[in-house]
Amino acid sequence: MSAINLDFKQSFFQLFGLAQSFELNLLLLEQRYRALQLQVHPDQAAHLMDTQQRIALQQATFVNEAYQTLRSPLRRARYLLKLNDVDTQEETNTAMPLDFLMAQMDWREAVIEAQQQRDVTALDNLSAQMQSETRELETQVAAKIDGEKDYLAAAELVRKLRFMEKLAEEIHAAYDEIDN
DSSP states (O other): OOOOOOOTTSOHHHHHTOOSOSSOOHHHHHHHHHHHHHHHOGGGGTTSOHHHHHHHHHHHHHHHHHHHHHHSHHHHHHHHHHHTTOOOOTTTOOOOOHHHHHHHHHHHHHHHHHHHTTOHHHHHHHHHHHHHHHHHHHHHHHIIIIIIOOHHHHHHHHHHHHHHHHHHHHHHHHHHHHHO
């Protein structure tokens, strides 16, 4: 068996035969990923020459990167914006609405307090609230990207999602600290 012929210039959506959309059928993505992985896994090329083995490794890496990008709502949104020539400016544009920034500060203080008090129930409540807020932001991103094609507004929402991702990391770190 030789390595399959992948076009590294195609979009991740094209690779999996999916519509270029924020809203995805994740089960279908998973099925197509597994089918592609069977074809491009480096073990399939173990008996081939070094050059073909390297190509197989590049293909497997491409498929894995595509899958990881599309399965993550935040990474998928960033990718869609990039495909539409919009930079999310996450590193340079930290301007956020005041109410959002205040909520972030409140959440961070609550995480610190719950961690210091070793209050798992409080962390559970914060985690549930953060997940709910994240899902709401993802719904708004879908509307801006898929419905309205308002990529600049979607970029601002992606920056908010990045804040939420950082908050989730802080909550997980607090759980870890309590467990130790």
